[in-house]
Amino acid sequence: ANPLKRVANKVTESLKGGGDGPPEGIPGRPAVESPSVAEPTEPREPLPPKPDQSGPDTVSPTGQPTGADQARMAQSGSYLTTAQGARLYDTDHSLKAGPRGPVLLQDHHLREKVMHFDHERIPERVVHARGAAAHGVFQSYGTAASLTKAAFLAEDVETPVFVRFSTVVGSRGSADTVRDTRGFATKFYTSEGVFDLVGNNIPVFFIQDAIKFPDIIHAVKPQPDREIPQAQSAHDTFWDFVSLHTEATHHTLWHISDRGIPRSFRMMEGFGVHTFRLVNAEDGTTLVKFHWKPRLGVHSLVWEEAQIINGVDPDFHRRDLADAIESGAYPQWELGIQTFPDTPDQTFEGIDLLDPTNIVPEELAPVQPVGLLTLNRNPSNFFAETEQVAFHVGHLVPGIDITDDPLLAGRLFSYLDTQITRLGGPNFPQIPINRPHAPVNDMLRDGMHQTAVHRGVAPYRPNSVDGGCPFTAGADTGAYIEAPVRVPEATKVRAAPESFADHFSQPRRFWLSMSPVEREHIIGAYTFELGKCYEQAVKERALQVLANIDPELCEAVATGLGLPAPKPTEPLADVEPSPALSQLGRTWPADGRIVGIVTGEDGDVDGVRAVREAVLNAGMVPLVVAPTGGTLGSGDGALSVQRTYATARSVEFDAVLLAGTPGVGSDAYTARDAKSAPSPAQPGTTDPRVSLLVSEAFRHGKAIGVWAGGEAALEAAGVPTDAPGVIVSDSGTAALSRVTELLGAHRVWERFNTQV
Numbered sequence: 001a002n003p004l005k006r007v008a009n010k011v012t013e014s015l016k017g018g019g020d021g022p023p024e025g026i027p028g029r030p031a032v033e034s035p036s037v038a039e040p041t042e043p044r045e046p047l048p049p050k051p052d053q054s055g056p057d058t059v060s061p062t063g064q065p066t067g068a069d070q071a072r073m074a075q076s077g078s079y080l081t082t083a084q085g086a087r088l089y090d091t092d093h094s095l096k097a098g099p100r101g102p103v104l105l106q107d108h109h110l111r112e113k114v115m116h117f118d119h120e121r122i123p124e125r126v127v128h129a130r131g132a133a134a135h136g137v138f139q140s141y142g143t144a145a146s147l148t149k150a151a152f153l154a155e156d157v158e159t160p161v162f163v164r165f166s167t168v169v170g171s172r173g174s175a176d177t178v179r180d181t182r183g184f185a186t187k188f189y190t191s192e193g194v195f196d197l198v199g200n201n202i203p204v205f206f207i208q209d210a211i212k213f214p215d216i217i218h219a220v221k222p223q224p225d226r227e228i229p230q231a232q233s234a235h236d237t238f239w240d241f242v243s244l245h246t247e248a249t250h251h252t253l254w255h256i257s258d259r260g261i262p263r264s265f266r267m268m269e270g271f272g273v274h275t276f277r278l279v280n281a282e283d284g285t286t287l288v289k290f291h292w293k294p295r296l297g298v299h300s301l302v303w304e305e306a307q308i309i310n311g312v313d314p315d316f317h318r319r320d321l322a323d324a325i326e327s328g329a330y331p332q333w334e335l336g337i338q339t340f341p342d343t344p345d346q347t348f349e350g351i352d353l354l355d356p357t358n359i360v361p362e363e364l365a366p367v368q369p370v371g372l373l374t375l376n377r378n379p380s381n382f383f384a385e386t387e388q389v390a391f392h393v394g395h396l397v398p399g400i401d402i403t404d405d406p407l408l409a410g411r412l413f414s415y416l417d418t419q420i421t422r423l424g425g426p427n428f429p430q431i432p433i434n435r436p437h438a439p440v441n442d443m444l445r446d447g448m449h450q451t452a453v454h455r456g457v458a459p460y461r462p463n464s465v466d467g468g469c470p471f472t473a474g475a476d477t478g479a480y481i482e483a484p485v486r487v488p489e490a491t492k493v494r495a496a497p498e499s500f501a502d503h504f505s506q507p508r509r510f511w512l513s514m515s516p517v518e519r520e521h522i523i524g525a526y527t528f529e530l531g532k533c534y535e536q537a538v539k540e541r542a543l544q545v546l547a548n549i550d551p552e553l554c555e556a557v558a559t560g561l562g563l564p565a566p567k568p569t570e571p572l573a574d575v576e577p578s579p580a581l582s583q584l585g586r587t588w589p590a591d592g593r594i595v596g597i598v599t600g601e602d603g604d605v606d607g608v609r610a611v612r613e614a615v616l617n618a619g620m621v622p623l624v625v626a627p628t629g630g631t632l633g634s635g636d637g638a639l640s641v642q643r644t645y646a647t648a649r650s651v652e653f654d655a656v657l658l659a660g661t662p663g664v665g666s667d668a669y670t671a672r673d674a675k676s677a678p679s680p681a682q683p684g685t686t687d688p689r690v691s692l693l694v695s696e697a698f699r700h701g702k703a704i705g706v707w708a709g710g711e712a713a714l715e716a717a718g719v720p721t722d723a724p725g726v727i728v729s730d731s732g733t734a735a736l737s738r739v740t741e742l743l744g745a746h747r748v749w750e751r752f753n754t755q756v
């Protein structure tokens, strides 16, 4: 059929009263018989709104619930309309003077549609542009109730939360598993207003004073001439800055350690970084540091794995979070506090609490749990929620106050300021995701994107015409009252305190607290990052910094770079290690882990079925990998295949089980599937994709279980059957139970060679 003719017919039909919907008849004219419009679907009544189409559970600035409005905005109605509500009969063709003629300027629908599209993007965050988020609930234990009057920390209070995780450096579309610090920002919609805890997965920061923030960010972002590299710290300008600016040493060491490449957002700690001040009902104050402790433990990728994932699945962390929540494996963290007396000098055991490059070891000040965070709902709309959420360290509630940390002071300015550009004006608190759940009764008026219709004539105080309303609250009516802290008499100066000058003792403590394998990873990471720098002077200066942390670390990295190792320029600090800093040595729950079950054409279907069930029963996620898609076996007992040899890659799995003789004799492999240019499989040999999967899993320290002939795949991958963490068993379930035990330690650490 001539497509143009079809279009012309369609227009004529539509004008007769057709379109997608039922003919309704135009008032004053007889109803038109339904024309046979070639459309695939029948019109229907609007669907009831799906729960995931309702907006976040918020109230409007004037206290009105917004859920119903939100539902109306979702695409659940039958008829497409313009933004003004006029029904449309065609949205696929511009209005033209004849099918081949010019497009007419009077096409108001075309103009509206394209105009809106042209403005769909907003500026990405200047830092932390790439992120993923989830809704959840915070349940307080009441253990902090004697220290703070914050209502959400009283006993057994449930507070809705929204949490956004992010990388710092990369653009919005960059990959998830780059080496970087991760943001961990939590919005608590408390009964007393919003409290934002805007933290990171690293407890210290690069700089001690916010005035340096533009410098560090300019240094780490892609270089301004060619805008490369994207989302990487492995380049000259970053190492130039951090080697000249040695207060960055502690943060840089954390960033270079395994903390810089988390396995999952669910397996990261979070830190408020600064010291905050809690205020109780009697006006007593306590200094605190906030910690988030993940229930699943703190775990990381290995570097090669992180690099592969960046190509294979750049959305790895985002997907992992959403999948876990969707499957009901709700991620959880305990909020904990380290507490310190609020002394005039603001130090604890000689550690300056106002210096954000310092931690206080948990052995000196244990982390005391005060509540439980559970993430249990994925956002319905990425832009509306994850992109438009605006955090601010100045969103505080009565009972939580700030300290004089100079980094925090600058942040108190920056987070409001940045939203003006990013969200287009001062009314961003009215965006649904940002709306407090507490009643709002402000006198802020007008401005871009004002959506409230404020009544009354007296948005000022004092007034008499509105009966004097609103009144200010007092201490006994829930006012936010700043703690009356004494400010020492001083002279204005641009300077840092003397105590901020110690840049190496804390990094040294971190290094000494690492297990041998974590030290190897640190050495490998420094060698990689500095090896990517071109400037000799930058590498040499960076080595000098390492020498001041630890000569052995410096020596090992210098060897890798082929450069001489400099001597320390200052005496090495005499510090005790803090075992709590190491990620190794404890056992963690294995639930939520991903287990790949790899089988062949002639695989042990019954065994795979049994082991799949067992994986599910253990709260983990089984993914069956077979030569091709579809099902394994037939009839009622057929098992769905989730990954094929072409789509599976070891990096997706925390552990691998090999059932039967995976890949042996498979002729599914062709050159177009090549992942690392192996020669095509010969009949009777293991499919190269299976060999690659097994050898990578082995190299990355993952537990591997085999049964029913799976040894052939081990052999093809060059993996000895008696290697640590390789379980050869009679049945899949027996192999799985050993593999689950090994997952408690995250990886089979004995596989990694260590020399330090």
Ligand code: HDD
Residues within 6 Å of the ligand: 125, 126, 127, 128, 131, 164, 165, 166, 182, 183, 184, 185, 198, 199, 200, 204, 205, 209, 210, 211, 213, 214, 272, 273, 274, 356, 389, 390, 391, 407, 410, 411, 414, 415, 416, 418, 419
């Ligand atoms: Fe920041 C975003 C965490 C210092 C200026 N920061 C941002 C986010 C996190 C952090 C998690 C993302 C929030 C979200 O998901 O929307 N930032 C930190 C931590 C810091 C820190 C833990 C040190 C302890 N930040 C810091 C300084 C400045 C900023 C010193 C400026 C002087 N940060 C910003 C910002 C951002 C931001 C420019 C970008 C987007 C936004 O705020 O809303 O204002």
